[in-house]
Amino acid sequence: MAGKRLIVLCSIDLIKNMNISSTKTKYPFRNIHFEGSAEYGLQGLASNNDPKSWKYKRQFYTQAMMTPSFNYQAVEWTNELWNEMESCWNNLGENYELDLIKWMHRxxxxxxxxxxxxxxxxxxxxxxxxxxxxxxxxxLNEKEREKVEESENFIQSIDTFFKGIVYFVIFNRFMRHYIPFIRGKVKGLLKNRDYLYNKVYEIIKKRRIEIENTPLDQPLRHDMLTSHITANTKRDINPVKHADDDLLRPMTDEEIFGSIIDSMGAGTITTANFFCFIVYYLGRYPEK
Known part of the structure; x- marks a missing residue:
């Protein structure tokens, strides 16, 4: 559709060959490159077809997730948040019907x-x-209402952003900007994109300032953003490197931003749906 040709593979052998993790694979790029990715601002790993850029950005995912302190912090925060959510459920009472998918998305x-x-x-x-x-x-007082609304707007913005990618994959530039119904939808998606991007960039800039103002002898927390900002600098929280020398340079805000957006998109909806599926399966087939 819209000038794109897709080849659908149904052979298991062919699909297996295309998805092996070896660096010697003949198929390093598994995603179709589409011109709409630039307009929508996709700049992380998922839409990256530049081998050197992909390798550079990929190293920071590996570097962050392979660090024991990062994993320990992630587990600690997960347990803390689960206890918080469980407390909310208890306060709602046993007779309240939970919409599990909404809770798990949040x-x-x-x-x-x-x-x-x-x-x-x-x-x-x-x-x-x-x-x-x-x-x-x-x-709720006015301040609390604003906080609740901002939180809901943010999570809806993320959901809208990733659902909107399909418009920039399927429709070419002419259709996105001149077909009445599609044009209106695309304008809304770009407006939502700007809102989301501004929020994330504000967080990145704020964290950079916090790190710059933190004394050298004071440890930094272990999250992906801090790991990316300090990478290959004197404040690097990951001293062990897993990359070639030509890739050992600090990340720009744009590169960090792309990684953060990819992280949110890769896990938010899939993790929530996976958990709900497990709960449904256990409830539906308890004997298994």
Whole structure:
């Protein structure tokens, strides 16, 4: 559609050959390059077809996730957030019917966002307060309402952003900007993109300033953003390197931003849906 030709493989052998993890693979690029990625601002790993750039960015994922302190911090934050969400459920009472998918979307969003940036965006507690407010259990003041609305807007923005990618994959530039219905939808998606991007860039810039103002003898927290900002600098929290010398340079804000966006997109929806599937399966087939 729209000038694109797709070849669908149904042979297991062919698919297996294309997805092996070996560096000697004949198929280093498994995603179709589309011109809309530049307009939508996709600049992470998922849409990257430049081998050197991909290798450079990929090393930081490996570097961050292979660090024991990073994994320890992630587990600690996950347990902390789960206890917080469980407390919210207990407060709602046994007779309240939970919409598990909404809760898990907020849980996965908050934990992945915190692991990625070190920032706790409080999407779980904000959702709980919103439920209480709608049921007239509590009355939120203006500041609390603004915080709840901002939290909901943010999680909806992430969901809208990743669902909107399909418009920039399927439709060419002419269709995106001149076909009436599609044009209106694309304008809304670009406006949402700007909102989301500004939020993430603000977090990156704020964290850079915090690191610059932190004394050299004071340890830094272990999250992906801090790891990316300090990479290949005197404040590097990952002394062990897994890359060639020509890749050992600090990351720019744009490169960091692409990695953070990829992290949120790769885990928020899939993790939530996977957890809900497990709960459904265990409830549906308890004997298995």
């Amino acid at each position: 849980f996965s969003n908050e934990i992945i966002f915190r692991i990625s940036t070190g920032v706790k965006n409080d999407t779980v507690i904000s959702y709980y307060k919103n439920i209480d407010h709608e049921n007239n259990i509590i009355v």
